[in-house]
Amino acid sequence: MPKAILSVHDKTGLLDFARGLIDLGWELLASGGTAHLLRENKVKVTEVAEYTGSPEILGGRVKTLHPAVHGGLLARPTAADQADLARHGWDYIDLVAVNLYPFEKTIARPDVTLADAIENIDIGGVTLIRAAAKNHERVTLLCDPADYPAVLAEMQAGGVSETTRRRLAVKGFNLTTHYDAAIAAYLDPEAPLTLQLYPVQTLRYGENPHQQAELYGYEPGAGPLGGKVLQGKELSYNNLLDLDAAWRGAVSYAEPAVCIVKHLSPCGIATAPTLADAFRAALASDPVSAYGGVIAANRPFDEPTAQAVGDLFVECVIAPGFSAGARGVLARKKNCRLVEMPDLEITPRHELRSITRGVLRQSVDLGDPAETEWKVVSQRQPTEAEMAALRFAWKACQHVKSNAIVFARGTATVGIGGGQPNRVDCVRMAVTRAGERAAGAVMASDAFFPFPDSIEVAAQAGITAVVHPGGSIRDAESLAAADKAGLALVITGVRHFRH
Secondary structure (H helix, E strand, O other): OOEEEEEOOOOOOHHHHHHHHHHOOOEEEEOHHHHHHHHHOOOOOEEHHHHHOOOOEHHHOEOOOOHHHHHHHHOOOOHHHHHHHHHHOOOOOOEEEEOOOOHHHHHOOOOOOHHHHHHOOOOHHHHHHHHHHHOOOOOEEEOOHHHHHHHHHHHHOOOOOHHHHHHHHHHHHHHHHHHHHHHHHHHOOOOOOOOOOEEEEEOOOOOOOOOOOEEEEOOOOOOHHHOEEEEOOOOOHHHHHHHHHHHHHHHOOOOOEEEEEEOOEEEEEEEOOOHHHHHHHHHHHOHHHHOOEEEEEOOOEOHHHHHHHOOOOEEEEEEOOEOHHHHHHHOOOOOOEEEEOOOOOOOOOEEEEEEOOEEEEEEOOOOOOOOOOOEEOOOOOOOHHHHHHHHHHHHHHOOOOOOOEEEEEOOEEEEEEOOOOOHHHHHHHHHHHHHHHHOOOEEEEOOOOOOOHHHHHHHHHOOOEEEEOOOOOOHHHHHHHHHHHOOEEEEOOOOOOOO
8 A cells, every 4th residue: 555644834735635645545644733634634644653653752843754754765666675664664655745844934024033943944844855856766745735636636547657756856856955045044144145946937038039038936836926827928028027017016005006017117106995096097197108008906906997998008917816897808908918916915025136247136125114204394384185195106106217206196196207317307207297287296206306406397397295305415405496486395214216
């Protein structure tokens, strides 16, 4: 009778898999917590401690580290190895289902202690993975619950193929490589940075047709951006960059929000009580640039929002879900890609950028630090409505390329300027795009004003209140220009460049 050992922290899909093995005539061994779950659910299992004759010790630190287990995994199908096992009363173990303590999730907690981290360094699980992967000629390794159904189907069809066992073994070695690198990096900040990236797809080309490109992800088997493509052509290199930029913009708001991006530049961001209203307001910010853009929403895309998109040519839509009605409407746009995201998280919390002979690494800009205090420095105080609009615009400008300038009315952008080598040109861009809507709007700037000209141009266009980080040697000149024009001026002390 073939034997399987099950020792999992993540018990997703375990019961169905275990029952499938039982139906195929397998004998199950399991460590303490896994065995308890199986017994609770009436699945026949032998606890590892019972099989080895050695109890779990050291508060559970030692469970599966025993020659009866690893001899059974590492034994080859030879007479000599079989005789060794028989002499000790042990048997072959033919399959391992194992996953590891969540070390990276543990150290991501803001209150984590070194003791917490140390206790979440898996030993037995890693050893099981390496033993099964080494002997993959005979042993099937499952270190990812997502592989359970396919492997079970192969077993039901006659047995797990050599190709599958080898693929799963490589997956195991990749997992332990990444796991050990994460531990080393946590214990030693000066440790070499090790990246574990998994191929997602080979792209048709890069930014331009003569460039080759590939997409990699941080998790094996993950889709683009960790999501799932529901409709449309294969995502391009440029699509992926725009989707990422739009998604970051949309999920930075708690209210229903839409961010429209074209060529990595937001052309409209808005929040509203309904997603459809947010879309209409975002589109109105710059409908010309929105043509051929990417739409991101922080709420499931519903039918009214899909109807509001109308005949607008859209490359992609990304959202944490799509209603059946929305999918029916968007299905008419055959070339429009739909990307469904599993949650609203921005992960990982750091970003990498390649430069010549090196890589830059930084934490993701998730907005103002908690201790940030806004200070009104002008003679005139902003009204309550102006302050609300300033807070919306300030968050929006964090997603615009430097030198970022955002004009907003209420909770919608009406003019955006960015990506120019001087700030006043970005103000002029925002003025041009806003037109008459600049009158009565507010302005946010991602960094300080080096000269008062930006304030002067904004005031002439009808801007009534401004927020910026401050810190220029000419701050007093900009303040004087604001006071002269009757503008309210707020300083945050925080910069949000996005190069």
